Amino acid sequence: MKILVCISNVPDTTTKITFSDNDTQFNQNGVQFILNPYDEIALARAIELTDNGAGTVTVIHVGDASAEPTIRKALAIGAHDAVRVNAVPTDAFFVATQIAAYAKDQNFDLILAGRESIDYNGAKVPAMLAEILDIPSVSIIKKLNIEGNMGVVEREIEGGKEVLAIPFPFVAGTAEGVAEWKIPNMRGIMSARTKPLQVLEPIEVQTSSKIVKFETPAPRGQVTLIDAAEPQKLVDLLHAEAKVI
């Protein structure tokens, strides 16, 4: 089993989000970057599926050299090798095209990505990548197993779940449930330094979208506190003032 895991490098979950240059740029000053949490569980599942020599896991990242600590972390967790496409991504289509260009003749059985990145929340890369490669995709999976020459996945649907069997190769966007996060051990951290990290130059892509402005939500008003002894006041306020019941 040869697995490719797409990883992105995102602001830490506790980051306070601010913008610069007239609200056109995300302000990276003082921001700690991490491996996207959803990608981390994709990676964890990939490593479980290839345990004990049952295959290899390659991670790929599209981004500049500043993401190398995140790539090394993925190697420390257990990926066998890594690829970095040396370009600052402009949109999801750009990223998907770069990954597809690398993956198209590498014969991966399975390509995993997080269901979305926690910065732009697009959930676009996995399905775009699959479309470019003309292979099946499934978004938001909670379970992934292998049965013969098929992957068996559990997909989230509104109010329930759907189980699908998909022939390899395919692309899946993983969500919580697919695996537990793995903490790198000392051996992993030591060996990560020497594992291969290949740097590729990007191919040319015509992008079709651009973020022109950011905004932060308006601050919410003050909380109205209600005495614990008078919950009927809450019911009244929700009905008469907030008009939600």
Add this chain to the structure above:
Amino acid sequence: MSVLVYVENAEGKFKKSIFEAVSYAKAIADQLNTSLTAVSIGNVAQDELQKLGNYGAAKILNVNQDALKSFINQAYASVIAEAAEKIAASVVVLSNSFSGKGLAPRIAVKLNAGLVDGAISLPELNDGKFIVKKTAFSNKAFAYVELHADKKVISLTPNSYKIVEAGGQAAIEDFAATVKPTDLTALIKDIVRATDKVSLPDAELVVSAGRGLKGPENWAMVEELANLLGAATACSKPVSDADWRPHSEHVGQTGIAISPNLYIAIGISGAIQHLAGVSSSKVIVVINKDPEAPFFKVADYGIVGDAFEIVPKLIEELKSFKANN
């Protein structure tokens, strides 16, 4: 030029989020001075299809082929792209549902279109520019995305656009789509749907609880409160991690992001990762025994106190409210 909306059905019926998507697509068609066509895939009765006219669809392409009985991403994306080409659509709208999230990117690639996922407002059309607002950084910010390809695909976040009844009629036309066998290699083995429950992404009211509830055995009061309100239930991450509740109820940065009209948080601290998924709720109620809990900073209404005392009382008050209203 025209606008196409994909109307996903759940067992032959359209949900509220689909009427939102149709209303939204109709408003875009009006902005562009053109008409709206809907494409439906699967077995949907004529009277259900007819409902779409009321929200502004002038025409419905009805694709009801055996091969397309169940949802397969690849095949459905092909059919929707084919419908878009047939009517020369310049804009394709979908609901940003779980299926929509898997379809929109494939359709955008097929059509060579620009894509905005999770849109939360109508496009701004200025000097030939087409700019759509969406949430970013897990609800901690908004981004305005300019699409500069000729064709555009937009997936609309549920609960972010009001349904508008236009009172029109739709002409239903059968559409025989090309189905490539290679698009149908995935097989559906099983579908489990809890039909009696309100689904979380669509819910207008949500009652949620966290680790403050101490254990799964204490969820009966949460469910009772939710049932009374006709609300969906949700939970914080540690609660689903501990298997007190299913993963599908986990909301937040790594769970589902929701924007209901009312979010009631019981025994949840309001950690930044939790808030990321719920802070765009229109009204937030917090019940927590710790007056310093960060959740109170974003709440509209709050009660400081023990959930085990407050929630049962609240249930009684709601019962008498319902009896009188």
